[in-house]
Amino acid sequence: MKFRPIYFTHEAIDNMRKNFAMSSAAISTAALSLFLVGVFLLIFFVWNSFMGATLSKLEIEVFLKDSATPEQVENFQNEILSWDEVKTIKYISKDEALKIFKEKMKDKPEMLEAMTGNPLPASIRVFLNDAHDTDLVVGKIKGYKNLENLVEDATVDIKYGADYIEKLFSVIKLIGWVGLAAAALLCFASIVMIINTIRLTILARKREVSIMRLVGASKWFVRWPFLLEGMFQGFIGALISIGLVYFVKVWVLRQVTEVVPFLDLSVSNVLFLWLVLGMVLGGVLIGAAGSTIALRRFLKV
Numbered sequence: 001m002k003f004r005p006i007y008f009t010h011e012a013i014d015n016m017r018k019n020f021a022m023s024s025a026a027i028s029t030a031a032l033s034l035f036l037v038g039v040f041l042l043i044f045f046v047w048n049s050f051m052g053a054t055l056s057k058l059e060i061e062v063f064l065k066d067s068a069t070p071e072q073v074e075n076f077q078n079e080i081l082s083w084d085e086v087k088t089i090k091y092i093s094k095d096e097a098l099k100i101f102k103e104k105m106k107d108k109p110e111m112l113e114a115m116t117g118n119p120l121p122a123s124i125r126v127f128l129n130d131a132h133d134t135d136l137v138v139g140k141i142k143g144y145k146n147l148e149n150l151v152e153d154a155t156v157d158i159k160y161g162a163d164y165i166e167k168l169f170s171v172i173k174l175i176g177w178v179g180l181a182a183a184a185l186l187c188f189a190s191i192v193m194i195i196n197t198i199r200l201t202i203l204a205r206k207r208e209v210s211i212m213r214l215v216g217a218s219k220w221f222v223r224w225p226f227l228l229e230g231m232f233q234g235f236i237g238a239l240i241s242i243g244l245v246y247f248v249k250v251w252v253l254r255q256v257t258e259v260v261p262f263l264d265l266s267v268s269n270v271l272f273l274w275l276v277l278g279m280v281l282g283g284v285l286i287g288a289a290g291s292t293i294a295l296r297r298f299l300k301v
Contacts, residue, residue, distance in 0.1 A: 012228035022200060023233060029193050030237025030287065031244075034279050037186045038245040041275055044179045045267045046253070051172055055131040060138060063121045063157040066094075068150045073124075076150055080126055083140060085133040090125040094118050121157075134160055199294035226291045234287025238280045245275070 016023040064073060073091070080086055092100070097120040128137060141147070142154050151157040212221070249267060 008224040008228055011225035012232060015225060015229050016232065023229070025200075026230075026233045026287075026290075027237045027240070030234050030283055031240035033186075033189070033193055033286075034238050034241035034283055035244045037183065037282070038241055038275060038279050039248055040179075040183060040186055041278075042245055042249060042267060042272075044183070045271050045275070047175065047179075049266055049268070056127075058128070058131045058134065058160075060126040060128070060134065060141070060158065060160040062124045062126065062141060062151065063159070064123060064150055065152055066121065068122075072146065072149050073122075076144065076146070077124060079144065080124070080141070083137065085128055085130065085137050087127045087129045089127065092123045092125060094120055094122050097121065097123065195290040195293050199290070203294075223292070223295055226295055227288055230287035230289075230291030231284045232287070234283035234285070234290075235280065236283075237287075238283025241283070242276050242279055245279070 077089055077091065080089055095118070098118045101120060126137065126141075128134060138158060138160055141158060144150075147154060249272065253266075
């Protein structure tokens, strides 16, 4: 059979026009299903962005002895900076530490008045490329050959929130698996809903399909208009769902951010573009799959 795209496209559009109610139902189902999947993925991207920003702020802090010489401190810093896991470091002098402490305690002047001198130690803050390397870097620091010249007690003077980090990683891993499972279930439910809706559309026209087969029309001659119709329905549904998801991204997230300004609830434009492309492709493929599966029983005449 010769493929005639203009004829089949015209037939598909004409079928959608003649069966406007059922086509509208299929488009609405596709739009709702893809919207639910899109919103869930948007939330998942926001969560990943938020957790990435949170993890990037994790640090290892090494409190130094007052007796540590500038040369010993400099050698230690150079050693740390040579490690691939380390992004950057920041040296906090005793005076800077006192200034930071006073800023934090400005609402409690009685504590500041009770202080005499500067009991705070200098420290080195270590920032990593990947927070998952925290334990590895802490182990390297503890294994530094001249560490005894720099800190009094490695178990006390090296702070990195071990319990907090382990719990945080556990939560991230759990939410990741739950997210993947939920996305898979939503996609499956979407496909089932769209297939059933398209099947009802074709069921209403089964007599037309049967007559075409009886007069000698090939399976593909019958299938192409329905296949294109399903793809058009999925595509239109995807466009509607993209508009709704974009509204959620722009307006809803903005409202949440205004209420809770310290939360970084953003999605990069690149990720959102991939989400849009995925929804368009998903709508077209689901529409095509729905038409193909729904037509199967009617092409056995």
